[in-house]
Amino acid sequence: MKRIAILGFSLESNAFAPPCKRWDFEQRGYYRGAEITDLARKDPSPLYNGVRGFYAVMDGKYGVAGWEPVPITHASSQPAGPVEEGFFNELLAEFEEGLKAAGKLDGVYIAEHGGATATHTHDPDGEVFALVRRCVGAGVPIVATLDLHANVSDVMMDSVDIMVGYRENPHVDIYERGEEAATLLDELMTTEVTATAYRIRLPLVAPSVTQLTAPGHPYGDLIRLGQSKLDAKVMNVTVLSGFAFADTPKNGMTVIVTTRNDPAHAKSLAIGLAKAGWAEHERYRTNMLPLRDAVARALAVGADEVQPSLLFADPADNPGGGGRGNTTYILRAFLEARVHGAVFAVFYDPALVKQAQAAGEGAIFRARMNTEESANYSEPLEWDARVVRLHDGEFVGRHGMAMDKNVSLGDTAILALDGITLIAITKRQQCLSTDFIEELGLDVVGARSIVVKSRGHFRAGFQHLFPPERILEVDVPGLTSPNLANFDWKGLPRPVYPLDPKAAWTPPA
Ligand SMILES: [Zn+2]
Secondary structure, three states, rough: OEEEEEEEEEEEEEEOOOEOHHHHHHHHEEEEEEHHHHOOOOOOOOOOHHHHHHHHHHHHHOOOOEEEEEEEEEEOOOOOOOHHHHHHHHHEEEHHHHHHHOOOOOOOEEEOOOOOOOOOOOOOHHHHHHHHHHHHHHOOOOOEOOOOOOOOOOHHHHHHEEEOOOOOOOOOOHHHHHHHHHHHHHHHHOOOOEEEEEEOOOOOOOOHHOOOOOOOOOOHHHHHHHHOOOOOOOEEEEEOOOOOOHHHOOOOOOEEEEEEEOOHHHHHHHHHHHHHHHOOOHOOOOOOEEEHHHHHHHHHHHOOOOOOEEEEOHHOOOOOOOOOOOOOHHHHHHHHOOOOOOOEEEEHHHHHHOOOOOOHHOOOEEEEEOOOOOOOOOOEEEEEEEEEEEOEEEEEEEEEEHHHHHEEEEOOEEEOOOOEEEEEEOOOOOOOHHHHHHHOOOOOOOOOHHHHHHOOOOHHHHHHOHHHHHEEEOOOOOOOOOOOOOOOOOOOOOOEEOOOOOOOOOOOO
16 A cells, blocks of 8 residues: 655745744644644635645555555745744754654655745755755655745755656646656656756746746746646656746746656757746836836726726735735725725734724724834824724635635725725735625625735736736735845846846857
């Protein structure tokens, strides 16, 4: 009977955001042992979808009783700052203890994000991968799944057999990549095949909003070109756009080709794909709307019910990239301009929710935002507000990346500030879908405009109402601004495009 260890550490680190602690993992998802197996076989489930897909394939192939999952620990946080050294070392010790206690293993699945940094190292993901390899030895196959925002190190390459990256942004294929990891791991466990991989990193640090995979976007086109190369020799093609704000020397768009016993073919195919990717590098430029233009557009749709509604994104304050989810640039501008019919979904401010709870439903109070926040850009704002409704923030999503997931916003307050509705929450996260509005009893179709603090994942959960031409990215300051020139970079390899417009790349010999 195949015995497979399952573990993972999932964090995307923004070097400019406050450090990430044990609490961040406990709030989002910290699961151990048999609990992982229970949640992997539940629907809906709060567990990471890659693990659920992995179990589904193994259960399908061997039967629930025909393989032995050895679940250890899976810890995931909302994107935040670098992970604190002390907690990270405790987590590593937990992985090590679990692997040592596991006995003889046939394989390992690591459900990792790959975009983490730590307060003491830029490569904690490499430390996890190296630890797993040290514990299980050279002969046991290890397959890892990675977010396409992962930044890959040599240590990561050297430690595992196959890295399977997401291919969809928004990430609607996490479950399928877990399935793929299971299928590939099973091949390595049951055949003579050896995985041979080659990796190329380009000097291309793409702004977050340019990494969409829909048709017409250069990154999606490159991923699809890679998938067209899969055949009897090629096991996996992964193209990672990476996460700029990690600010590490391992940043840069990365192509990884994994073949069956054929290192030369892996190399030549990786070079071919990297050439195709670099040929399009000048297309990775942003096209955002100035705030004053966003205000004008919101005023216009607010005053005219016949015009189609608009969806504004604030990619500079994306909790999905380590943003705090509470900057007030757009909110203040809309309030001062008297915009009508706008819904802000969602705004992270536990202290504001407490004020609303103390006031009670129906009450009018002086809403004070960001009174307990110290991060850069999270500036205070005061405005009179009416408490429309208080909510526990719990629901099951129906759209996009929230589909069939248990969503928990924590205690939630729906506030009316003149013509604007503000959804204040107590668990920091990005708005992933219309569920984040509808499930709180608000009218999403009737809203004249909606403002989300998200870089792009919301697109999958709003596409049934908003075609791309009615989605506008607003250029305001923030921890995750796609304007990369706004930041004081310390770790990035330089030169890189588009920060350094003249960056060049020469293919390896
Ligand atoms: Zn991602």
